[in-house]
Amino acid sequence: MQDLIATQVDDRKQAFGLTETQRELLPLAFGSFLDSVATATGRGTFYNSREEQAASVEAAHRDLFDIDRDVYTAALMLPGVTDYSRQIGVRRLLQTTRDGGILPAEFEAVAMTHLVRGLPTQRMLKLFGMLRRDRVNNARTRRLILSEILSADGLEFWAVKYREKLRVALTHAWGRRTASILRSVLAKSVDDRNEKEAQIVRQNVTRFVRGDVVARTEQCVRFILGDEEGLKLDRLAAYRDAKSNFDRGAVLPPETMEGLRSRYHKDRTNAEVLALTKSQLTTGQKIAVQRKAEQSGVEVEFDPAKYDAVRLYVYAFEMGMTDEIRQALREKAEAAAARLPVQFERVGVLIDASQSMIGHDTQARRPIATALALGDLLSATADESVAITSDGRAIESYELVEPSGDTSLAAGLVKLLKSDPDVVFVLSDGYENAPAGRFGETVAAVRRIGIQTPIHQFTPVFAAESQGVRTLSDSVVAMPVSKPEAIGLGLLKALIESDVDRGVAALFGMTKVAGYLPAA
Amino acid sequence: MFRKRKKNTSTRIEVREVLRGCEAGRLQSVGYMQVIPLVSDLNDDRFVSPVQCDADVYTTSYGTLGFRNSSDSVMIVPCHAGYVVKQHAQDHAMAHAGVVATAGDRRYDTAACIQASQGGFIKKGSYRMLILPHALREHALQKRGEKNYQKLWDDISVFNQRLGVTGQGHLEYFLKAFKKELDEFVAEFECVPRQVGAIVLIDDRVVGIERAPSHEYWLSIWPSLIRECYGSLAIEAAKANGDRAPDRSPTVQLPVEIASLEELESLIAEIASQEDERARSTVRELLDEPLDLQYEETVADVSIDTATSEHFTGQVIRDGDKIVYASLPATSAFVKSQARTRAEPFAI
Numbered sequence: 001m002q003d004l005i006a007t008q009v010d011d012r013k014q015a016f017g018l019t020e021t022q023r024e025l026l027p028l029a030f031g032s033f034l035d036s037v038a039t040a041t042g043r044g045t046f047y048n049s050r051e052e053q054a055a056s057v058e059a060a061h062r063d064l065f066d067i068d069r070d071v072y073t074a075a076l077m078l079p080g081v082t083d084y085s086r087q088i089g090v091r092r093l094l095q096t097t098r099d100g101g102i103l104p105a106e107f108e109a110v111a112m113t114h115l116v117r118g119l120p121t122q123r124m125l126k127l128f129g130m131l132r133r134d135r136v137n138n139a140r141t142r143r144l145i146l147s148e149i150l151s152a153d154g155l156e157f158w159a160v161k162y163r164e165k166l167r168v169a170l171t172h173a174w175g176r177r178t179a180s181i182l183r184s185v186l187a188k189s190v191d192d193r194n195e196k197e198a199q200i201v202r203q204n205v206t207r208f209v210r211g212d213v214v215a216r217t218e219q220c221v222r223f224i225l226g227d228e229e230g231l232k233l234d235r236l237a238a239y240r241d242a243k244s245n246f247d248r249g250a251v252l253p254p255e256t257m258e259g260l261r262s263r264y265h266k267d268r269t270n271a272e273v274l275a276l277t278k279s280q281l282t283t284g285q286k287i288a289v290q291r292k293a294e295q296s297g298v299e300v301e302f303d304p305a306k307y308d309a310v311r312l313y314v315y316a317f318e319m320g321m322t323d324e325i326r327q328a329l330r331e332k333a334e335a336a337a338a339r340l341p342v343q344f345e346r347v348g349v350l351i352d353a354s355q356s357m358i359g360h361d362t363q364a365r366r367p368i369a370t371a372l373a374l375g376d377l378l379s380a381t382a383d384e385s386v387a388i389t390s391d392g393r394a395i396e397s398y399e400l401v402e403p404s405g406d407t408s409l410a411a412g413l414v415k416l417l418k419s420d421p422d423v424v425f426v427l428s429d430g431y432e433n434a435p436a437g438r439f440g441e442t443v444a445a446v447r448r449i450g451i452q453t454p455i456h457q458f459t460p461v462f463a464a465e466s467q468g469v470r471t472l473s474d475s476v477v478a479m480p481v482s483k484p485e486a487i488g489l490g491l492l493k494a495l496i497e498s499d500v501d502r503g504v505a506a507l508f509g510m511t512k513v514a515g516y517l518p519a520a
Numbered sequence: 521m522f523r524k525r526k527k528n529t530s531t532r533i534e535v536r537e538v539l540r541g542c543e544a545g546r547l548q549s550v551g552y553m554q555v556i557p558l559v560s561d562l563n564d565d566r567f568v569s570p571v572q573c574d575a576d577v578y579t580t581s582y583g584t585l586g587f588r589n590s591s592d593s594v595m596i597v598p599c600h601a602g603y604v605v606k607q608h609a610q611d612h613a614m615a616h617a618g619v620v621a622t623a624g625d626r627r628y629d630t631a632a633c634i635q636a637s638q639g640g641f642i643k644k645g646s647y648r649m650l651i652l653p654h655a656l657r658e659h660a661l662q663k664r665g666e667k668n669y670q671k672l673w674d675d676i677s678v679f680n681q682r683l684g685v686t687g688q689g690h691l692e693y694f695l696k697a698f699k700k701e702l703d704e705f706v707a708e709f710e711c712v713p714r715q716v717g718a719i720v721l722i723d724d725r726v727v728g729i730e731r732a733p734s735h736e737y738w739l740s741i742w743p744s745l746i747r748e749c750y751g752s753l754a755i756e757a758a759k760a761n762g763d764r765a766p767d768r769s770p771t772v773q774l775p776v777e778i779a780s781l782e783e784l785e786s787l788i789a790e791i792a793s794q795e796d797e798r799a800r801s802t803v804r805e806l807l808d809e810p811l812d813l814q815y816e817e818t819v820a821d822v823s824i825d826t827a828t829s830e831h832f833t834g835q836v837i838r839d840g841d842k843i844v845y846a847s848l849p850a851t852s853a854f855v856k857s858q859a860r861t862r863a864e865p866f867a868i
Binding site for chain 2 (some may be wrong): 414431
């Protein structure tokens with residue numbers, strides 16, 4: 001397993017200055033952290049409430065952060081870390097003053113910008129809301145909020161879609177008094193402003209704007225702060241006008257128009273809103289509204305190639321599998337497999353298809369969708385593959401498997417091993433009940449027979465009660481995974497457990513922070 | 521015919537009537553608890569649980585628990601359903617099962633408070649349902665006719681004390697103290713397709729028989745049964761074993777000497793078939809047990825009877841001759857009297 005990422009390791013073990021204590025504490029804290037950040041979404045699971053998840057995630061973050069701030073920051077940048085984990089990480093970094101760390105200070109600023117820009121807009125704004133709730137309002141925080149909002153290319157679109165969230169974030173960064181002054185000053189034309197007013201605008205708005213779009217940005221800020229007078233920008237004006245003229249809402253995001261409909265056009269239907277605004281649907285919305293569109297008789301085209309494999313599986317469970325989706329899944333699995341530094345001749349995949357793999361109501365079928373997408377990816381890494389479910393069914397790649405029944409994985413493991421694979425991957429939430437312990441007993445028996453085929457468990461659900469993922473056997477390392485591309489996290493966890501220095505080097509290598517490393 | 525029956529009229533049936541149309545599924549076993557799923561093609565979806573229909577639950581006075589069924593199905597309130605709410609209100613539980621007609625509202629003034637020294641009434645709303653811990657159910661059933669909201673306080677105090685929980689008459693203290701363990705029970709046992717019931721065993725001792733009218737009904741009440749009702753008994757078993765973590769190895773273990781994958785495969789299959797036979801035999805042993813049914817009432821054309829036998833005490837709900845719902849926890853005497861029969865490792 002170490003060989004899988006050895007190619008990416010920049011061997012600078014002496015350069016990081018890890019202390020003996022850090023070396024001692026890192027493997028456990030890093031493992032627990034990766035278990036958490038790879039799968040935690042801030043929602044309940046089949047097994048744990050939202051609050052339990054949150055408490056466990058916080059503990060995992062705190063433990064790694066306390067060991068080394070830069071290792072923590074780099075870990076947040078790993079591919080496959082969930083947006084929720086990144087939100088928590090950025091909040092923690094902003095909340096605390098930098099004191100030490102094994103990399104130069106500028107690394108953290110760049111990393112933070114990278115992390116925030118990687119978040120979808122609504123999650124970035126949610127992060128800003130978290131900062132307000134937790135009263136984090138230092139200079140770094142204010143600068144981050146203002147530069148990310150005021151320099152955004154899509155600020156006009158954001159303004160109509162997330163108006164209130166933006167108002168809250170900007171007011172948090174400026175303070176209520178400044179926000180109120182800005183609203184008054186921006187209502188005046190540039191020529192009518194006195195020097196002091198011009199300076200206030202420069203200080204709080206203009207200096208964060210990129211390029212020659214100051215006038216556009218000022219208009220957006222006015223709109224966000226509640227001033228709709230004399231708006232010229234198309235979307236902003238449409239928002240104002242759509243209150244009286246339904247058809248003007250065609251350029252607004254569907255949910256914005258739906259809000260206006262429910263307040264100002266109660267005689268109109270949801271279906272009319274969907275028909276009016278379908279050209280404004282985001283990529284994510286196009287897949288999300290398919291059922292509603294079908295029921296409303298509105299045709300909304302979506303391109304499966306633009307969605308990740310897990311999302312496509314969740315969609316296919318709801319709307320049915322099609323050749324188009326199957327083809328998209330195949331292309332994604334093959335592309336992701338090509339990026340992995342590993343190829344097998346023959347892979348065995350055992351998929352837990354028991355009832356618990358349905359997941360919690362708030363993320364229905366996500367665990368089984370993740371397992372199926374991961375199974376496809378692992379199968380695509382090999383010339384030949386055999387995949388079976390926990391109830392013994394042989395399955396083809398890119399097909400749906402409906403979870404049901406109890407969990408018995410031992411017979412499936414033996415069946416796979418009989419096909420003489422290079423490696424066996426078990427994709428399971430780690431809860432075995434028919435009976436509990438049989439899988440571990442079987443692994444032990446297999447080893448006693450003399451078969452040393454590597455067996456790895458990937459777990460697509462976060463089990464907060466055990467501070468990490470549940471293992472099916474003491475001799476099989478369970479690795480968390482929330483999406484196929486996060487498979488590298490599991491590999492990194494295994495490396496840090498066996499060699500801390502090489503693991504940290506691999507971490508910095510994978511997150512491309514080499515430019516900040518001191519010369520070897 | 522049931523409408524003509526009077527209270528205290530009794531009938532005798534056998535446990536096989538309760539399990540009619542069911543067969544035993546594969547045994548699930550984790551730690552101290554084992555579950556034999558009862559699966560059936562009989563699926564009576566005329567009945568819903570409070571969970572299924574999002575029933576409004578409320579209290580109007582101490583000891584009176586109300587249910588509003590706004591669905592177009594008859595609602596069966598599971599025997600000993602209870603509600604622990606995050607309000608300044610006294611938590612309550614039923615002392616028996618209930619039936620609420622379609623679009624009906626029913627208040628039971630025989631309910632029990634399960635949170636002493638807390639005032640206030642539960643506001644009308646939908647809350648998470650629990651089913652009383654196994655150790656309290658026999659007491660609750662014995663007192664099902666009493667209109668005394670304090671009737672379970674002493675029993676709760678004894679129960680808490682036995683588990684090392686302080687809090688006289690407060691069930692929520694137990695729930696809080698063992699939240700993690702109770703949640704795990706829900707996670708560890710999965711419903712199987714067509715499942716409408718279960719025989720639950722703790723440490724290989726039969727501790728209850730549960731039967732629901734339909735698979736959907738079963739899915740909705742199973743978390744409450746496994747968590748508070750039978751989960752509490754598993755916690756008691758752990759306490760009785762000196763708080764030792766349960767043995768997580770399978771009941772019937774693989775032999776140490778195995779020569780090949782083929783042998784291992786056949787051993788796993790053989791043990792599974794042996795376990796299946798054990799499950800079936802557990803069910804078979806129960807079939808002939810006589811059950812005395814004491815008529816309680818008829819609502820919406822179904823009757824509620826209190827069932828007692830040498831080993832079980834609970835309630836059944838019947839539609840004519842057909843039993844649509846049954847909850848039969850083992851008596852505490854039976855739980856204690858059964859010898860634990862931990863199986864030996866598999867050997868040919």
